[in-house]
Every structure is written in structure tokens, then in C-alpha cells.
Amino acid sequence: MHNYQDAQLLDQSPDEPWQAPSARRRLSSHPLYLQVRNVIAQRITSGEWKPRMTIPSESELAREFNVSVGTMRKALDVAVSDRLLTRRQGRGTFVNDHSSTEHAARYSNIRNPEDSHVRGEVTIVSIIETSVNETEVIRLRMRPKERVHRIRRVWASQGKPYMLEDLAMPARLFPGLVSPEDASLHIAPLAQKVGLLLGRHDERISIDKAAPDIADVLKTDTGTPLLRLDRIVYSLQDVPVEWRLAQCLLEDRYYFAQYR
Amino acid sequence: MHNYQDAQLLDQSPDEPWQAPSARRRLSSHPLYLQVRNVIAQRITSGEWKPRMTIPSESELAREFNVSVGTMRKALDVAVSDRLLTRRQGRGTFVNDHSSTEHAARYSNIRNPEDSHVRGEVTIVSIIETSVNETEVIRLRMRPKERVHRIRRVWASQGKPYMLEDLAMPARLFPGLVSPEDASLHIAPLAQKVGLLLGRHDERISIDKAAPDIADVLKTDTGTPLLRLDRIVYSLQDVPVEWRLAQCLLEDRYYFAQYR
């Protein structure tokens, strides 16, 4: 009775609407529910569905996409686990807002002694767009001569600086990133602004002794032990999006990691 | 046609077999698939299903539990995400072995420069069973005067010590934990040995300066910066199972955290 849905979803141009296939063939290597999830992701990326918006009910979407409610639900469940959507029984399904504190908090792991997130004020030291260096080519999987944004900024809490960050982001992914306002954002809201969906990230943690210039910025002594945070954030499609090297003067703060 | 399955699963004694209910009522606050998942967990805990074993097919289990295949599948999916089971298309569903390197690796985050896990040799410094102190009461959610196992051990790589661990575990959860062999295990295989299923864990990371006695054990200088790892591991039912305070001489190693 049923063959699988074809791949028109994945292959069609981003501007064309969903084409309900009449003959169901599995031309794509992806199962139907993943194809549908990809359309959901695209609608968010393109801005058709905006943060905080209520999207149509699962039965409406199932009708629109010409799939069963069960398949639609599975696609929505995947989108939820990808942090694209939030569902609330009796209310509806909502597009997540990654500029909200709860979603941005995901990328800041420094905590106060009482377990609260450190809420710092940021100061931009420098922003430049330039060609990649060797390390960036490797870490961000870029080609030689490609362009990157490099941002250096300092975080302070109650007027006292505690963290220096060096960011590198492929310029291709962040067109028009120039303003200090943009450069002050966390990666989550910044990515949302340019229609990028974020996936996994990993972090290598070690201890550095403060170099003279860094000690100067952090108003501490040369040689003070700093927590070194070497982090790469990837997109939902597993493309490196940001490389961050941070050096953090902990004092009574700590880095919090949670595993499920 | 169908009302919900009742809670006989959750409420029946561990020794009784699954009772297929004839009248389906939702006496439990848990949906059916979670009740079924709990029976799966119990079968593993009790040793009825042993590590690496192939369990019956989903259709067989659905018949046994008197639930639909869809519900059985959902229960199995939850068990997979809880790391109880692994499923392989065409082969079957297997009970995870938490004494295997892949599962034990989940709890060791120290990596070599080439990203490989540090494989150290462990030495037991001391094992005692005693009454809880104030910190343990809080961290392990215990009552005053309850008993804990305290283990101090040192990890070395190529003969050079790099990490000192102080462990505290509720004695109630680890009856008969006395031998140095048991005390040398990672938490995952140790928990499996006593039929405990592990869930989330969290870790607070900061920097300590080596105290004289610790510097002595780690064969370094007093005041050397050490990575301090303050970790609590919880059971699947969210009961604290182990509190670990580790101090780690990193040198060219680092702590690796991955987020999905």
C-alpha cells in the first residue's frame, strides 16, 4: 500500500513551497520524518516561522505535508530534541527563541558559588575580518584564504574583569557581522540572527598561567592560573560555526558541566 | 475501546512476574510505556537480564506485556536513551555492559593531547566505612549517622601519578564493598555489579593549588595548579550514588566536555 515518501523536500529549492508527492518513493536516503524535520528547520532558518511563534497543529501540518499524524509527530519530536521547538499540551507548538536567557545560558558554564550563572558585562576589545590562520583552518574546517571574523572581548562582573575571549567565526556564515552590538552577543542569539541553527559543541578545559598581556587585561598578576576553555560550536548540519578560546579568572567561581 | 493500562507493574513486588491486566485503567500516574520501561530496568537490576544478553524481540515482549508493539517500542526507545539497551537492526536488542570500555569511558573525561582517553593505573590509598560527615549529608542527600564508604585512590599514567580521587558512596547502596578490586573500579562497572542503574551526573570544575600532602602524593610542588573536579553521580531514579572530589595534575592533558 505505501511506499516511502520521496526526497522532494530535501532537493527542492528553498523558495519553493512543500510539494506533496503523489507517488511515494524513497529516493532520499533519509526517512520521511527526517525530511519533514528538515523542512521545519528550513522554515525557521528562512524566517517564515519566527521565534516565539505558534506553529500550526500537528494535524494541520500532517495534512499540509501529506504524511500521517504519527510521522508528523515524530518529525516534531526530533525538532524538539534539536531545540528548535517547544510543545505544551493543550497550548500548542512554539518556535524556540535562542535570544532568550534560558537558551543563551546553554553556552555559558561559569557559575557563582551559589550556583547562579555569572551575568557579566561585555566589552569589545577588537573586531576584524581577515584571512584564516592555520589553526582556524583546522578547527573551523575552512580553506586557506577564506575570511573569518575575529573578535576579542572581555567579560566583567561588578566592574571586575574575569574572562577574556578570542572568537573566530567563518565570515561566510555571518555576513554583515560588523557592529559592536552583534559582536557582544552570545553565539546562540547571534546564530539566530543570521538564520543558523546550532547543534552540538565541545569544549577542552585546561589550565593556563596568565601571560603578561592577559594578566594586564584581567587585572591580575602574570602567572596566575586561569581556566582555559577551548570550544567549538557546530551547526545542526555539523559545520563548525564558532571557535572560542577563553581564559577565565575563576576566583570563587567554577565551571559547571551537566551530563544526562 | 482502550483505556489505559493500570499500574500493576509499578506496584507489584519485584519478585512477582508481570501481570497482564485485563481491565485497563490508569491507576498509575505514569503512562504505560514508562511502566514497561521500569519493568525492563528491574529485570536488568535483578540480574534476570544480564549484560550483553539478547532480550526477546519487541513483538514477543509486546505479547508478554499485553501492550501494542508501538507502546513496547516506545518503552524500548526510552530504555535505549537511558543507556540500558542497544538495538541493532536485523540483529536484536542487547543489554548494555557498563563494565565495557565504551560505557566506563563516559565517566572519565581526562584526555591526552591526541584526544585519546588517559588510561591510568589505579592505586588504592585507603578504604574505610564510617559515618557521614556534614558535606556528605548534603551532597549525597543522606541522614546523619548513615554509613558511607570513603575511598582514596591515585591514578598514574606511565608510572607518573596525575590524579588523586576522594570518593564517598552511601554504604546502603553498595553492600559488601570492601575489596580493593571493587574499590579500583570506575563507578559504572561498580554500579552494575550491585544492580544500580546510573542516570545523570554533574561536575563542578575549578582550580586548586596543591596542598603539601597532595603535592606529595602527586610528586609535584606545593602550590602547583590542579584541576579540581567535584562530581556527583545520580541513579536512574535520581538518587545520589557517588560523590567524587578529584584533583588532577594536567600537564599536557585536558578535560573534555561534549554537549549535544
Add this chain to the structure above:
DNA sequence: TAGTGGTCTAGACCACAGA
């Protein structure tokens, strides 16, 4: 009371692995 997401059922076919 209407509409949403959450749970459950019954049964089909697809994809993969091993005998």
C-alpha cells in the same frame, strides 16, 4: 466546550543480518 498535544492500538511494509 473546542482545540491542542500525549498516549495507545493494530497492522502494513522496508532494510538489514545471519543461517
Add this chain to the structure above:
DNA sequence: CTGTGGTCTAGACCACTAA
């Protein structure tokens, strides 16, 4: 070829929310 898990369908009822 047989049996396993993986995907998909169609439709029912439950639980929650807000008008």
C-alpha cells in the same frame, strides 16, 4: 529465507488549556 528492528499509516481516546 526468516526474523529482527525501523518506518509509516489510520484512527481512537486521554489530559490539559483557554475561551
